[in-house]
Amino acid sequence: xxxxxxxxxxxxxxxxxxxxxxxxxxxxxxxxxxxxxxxxxxxxxxxxxxxxxxxxxxxxxxxxxxxxxxxxxxxxxxxxxxxxxxxxxxxxxxxxxxx
Numbered sequence: 251x252x253x254x255x256x257x258x259x260x261x262x263x264x265x266x267x268x269x270x271x272x273x274x275x276x277x278x279x280x281x282x283x284x285x286x287x288x289x290x291x292x293x294x295x296x297x298x299x300x301x302x303x304x305x306x307x308x309x310x311x312x313x314x315x316x317x318x319x320x321x322x323x324x325x326x327x328x329x330x331x332x333x334x335x336x337x338x339x340x341x342x343x344x345x346x347x348x349x
Contacts, residue, residue: 257278258278259276259277259278260276260277261274261275261276262274262275262276262277262279262281262282262283262284263282263283263284264283264284264286264289265283265284265285265286266286266287266288266289266291266292267285267286267287268287268288268289268292269289269291269292271289271291271292273289
């Protein structure tokens with residue numbers, strides 16, 4: 251291996267902004283300290299909390315609106331009829347009566 255083209259390794263400190271944990275790793279990054287948003291100690295995937303979503307997405311909100319709407323429609327009391335319609339009852343006459 252040609253030593254002139256290989257990147258140099260040096261110790262870099264990675265610091266988590268949310269929990270404050272620090273990791274010292276050899277890296278080719280030229281910075282001495284790198285700030286991370288989330289590390290393995292505080293990330294929900296590694297803590298086992300990623301499967302439990304508390305916040306609903308757009309589709310879940312819309313489907314819940316539809317289900318509540320269907321429930322309210324099925325639970326509504328039917329309206330009372332104000333007046334009964336008069337039906338025209340035709341009396342069928344026999345052939346003797348028609349003569």
